[in-house]
Every structure is written in structure tokens, then in C-alpha cells.
Amino acid sequence: MLLKTNVDIPIDSIKINFDTEGLWILNIALAIIMFGVALSIKIDDFKLLIKKPKILFVGIFSQFFLLPALTFVAILIIKPHPSFALGMMMIAACPGGNISNFFSKMANGNAALSVSLTAFATLICIIMTPFNLQFYGGLYEPTNAILKTVELDPFSLFKLVLLILGVPLILGMLTNIYFEETAKKIEKKLKPFSMIIFLALIVIAVYDNLDIFLNYIHLVAGLVIFHNIGAYFIGFYTAKTFGLEKRDRKTISMETGIQNGGLGLLLIFQFFDGLGGMALFAAFWSIWDIFSGLVLATFWTKDNKQLK
Numbered sequence: 001m002l003l004k005t006n007v008d009i010p011i012d013s014i015k016i017n018f019d020t021e022g023l024w025i026l027n028i029a030l031a032i033i034m035f036g037v038a039l040s041i042k043i044d045d046f047k048l049l050i051k052k053p054k055i056l057f058v059g060i061f062s063q064f065f066l067l068p069a070l071t072f073v074a075i076l077i078i079k080p081h082p083s084f085a086l087g088m089m090m091i092a093a094c095p096g097g098n099i100s101n102f103f104s105k106m107a108n109g110n111a112a113l114s115v116s117l118t119a120f121a122t123l124i125c126i127i128m129t130p131f132n133l134q135f136y137g138g139l140y141e142p143t144n145a146i147l148k149t150v151e152l153d154p155f156s157l158f159k160l161v162l163l164i165l166g167v168p169l170i171l172g173m174l175t176n177i178y179f180e181e182t183a184k185k186i187e188k189k190l191k192p193f194s195m196i197i198f199l200a201l202i203v204i205a206v207y208d209n210l211d212i213f214l215n216y217i218h219l220v221a222g223l224v225i226f227h228n229i230g231a232y233f234i235g236f237y238t239a240k241t242f243g244l245e246k247r248d249r250k251t252i253s254m255e256t257g258i259q260n261g262g263l264g265l266l267l268i269f270q271f272f273d274g275l276g277g278m279a280l281f282a283a284f285w286s287i288w289d290i291f292s293g294l295v296l297a298t299f300w301t302k303d304n305k306q307l308k
Helices: 020-038 043-051 053-078 082-093 100-106 111-139 141-149 154-178 180-208 210-241 246-257 261-271 276-302
Strands: none
Touching: 020 111, 020 154, 020 180, 020 261, 043 053, 053 082, 053 111, 053 210, 053 246, 082 111, 082 141, 082 210, 082 261, 082 276, 100 111, 100 246, 100 276, 111 141, 111 154, 111 246, 154 180, 154 261, 180 210, 180 276, 210 246, 210 276, 246 276, 261 276
16 A cells, blocks of 8 residues: 555655756766766776776676665565665666765775776666666566556667766766876866766755655655665675675775665656656665765774774
């Protein structure tokens, strides 16, 4: 049975308001953020992963295989509302958020590994994000029913992820390779500016849908916090199980726990018409994982004796 608001509107019937202009700005903001991250990525970063294939395997396994699979198991146990469940699947299918690089460095993790994994994850998410969303969404009947009501063309999803993440990644790397000094100057100004624009978009979206957030945030907050903390644990203990050193465990924990909620929001508005439960989950995740990442990075910074 669907939980309802004070005005008796089913959760899965709610549509978050986000106009076409706002969607374009979100597209551009995500592309600029990815371009900014790529300005510090070099070919040597990929060579680092090739030289240490175990780290690459653990990072990708944790983020693109374990997290979606265990999210699916959690959904089977918890049985959240269908659009909340699909929101969880969407977030689990997304690559790591770009701010994970900052938090990894702050936590005394392996910053070079973080940047390398972000770059590699961005490349393979062009295939893995559509695949995981379709695969797990189709396995669970309540979310499969939603997928049948929308025009989710995997190829269109692939093209959008390629355009928003893949192209800026390649352009940023090329700029860094051929115009290194210019890339450094641009990066210093671009990163804070793009993050401010991105956060402002989320705040505006929340403000424009304040009634919906006030009515439903208590229903989705627990799910987001549970899912996010679980993702950190999956990353950390997967890395620990494979015998990686502490700084690498921190990094993979951050890469798995800080998911790209902005990309999730974009895909939800683009393909699911801002479906209430999905958008609410992704929007709260985008705010929450910045807070949780800051708390975790601060903890690891102050107490390096913990979690050995």
C-alpha cells in the first residue's frame, strides 16, 4: 500500500517540477564539473592502474558490481516504494561523484588512485550505468512496472552519459596533455565555480518543490542515509578483504560511497519525467553524501589509528 501525503497523493504519482531551462543548466554544470576534474588527469594516471590491476579490479568490482547487487538485495528485504527503489538503483548504477577526489585527499587517502578511478569509472559508466539500471530494475517487478511506462531507450541513455561525462573527460585530458599550464590555471577557478552552480541548482530545485520535500523527506532520508553508509562499508571492506593498504581502502570507500547524484537527477528528469520518489531520493543523496563525505574524511584525518 502506498504511503500518502496530507493531500492524499500517492508517492509514485508525484512529479518534481524542473523546467527545460533548469535541465539544460544541469547538463552544462555536470559537463563543466567533469571537464574541471579531467584537467588534472594524465595518461600516467591510467598507467598507474595498469601497473596495479588489483586496485583497478577492486575499485570497479566494488562500485559497479557489488554496490548495485547489494542494493538490489537490500531492496528485496526492505521493499521500499517502487520509485524509491528505482532511485536507489539509479544511484547505485551511477559512477563515483567528482567530489570524491577532494575527500580522498582530505582523508589522507590515495589521491592519485582516486583521480584515476574517477576517470576510468567515468569511461566504463557509459556502458555500466544503463546496463545496471535496466538489469536490476527489470529483475524487481515493482520497478519493472515503472520501466515499462517510460521510454527508456538504452542507446539514448548511453549517448547522454557519453555527452555529459565522456566528451568533457576527453577534452579535459587533452587540454592537460597539450596545454598543461593553461589547464592548471583553468582548474583552480573552474572547480569551485562549477560546484557552486551545481549546488545552487539542487537548492533551487528543492525550493521550487518545497511542499513535496516537507511532506516526504522523512520517508526518504532514512533510505538515503542507510544506502550511503552501506556504500562506504562496501567499498572499505571489499578493499580490506583483497588486502589493500589503508590509504587505498579509504579511497575505494570514498569512490563507492560518493555516487554522482547529479547525473542520477539528470537521467531521472530526462527519462522519467522527474518521477517523485526517484527525484526525491537522488536530490537528497546529492546533498547528504557531501555532508557524509566531509564527516568521514574529517574522521579519518583526525584519527588515522582507526579502521586499520
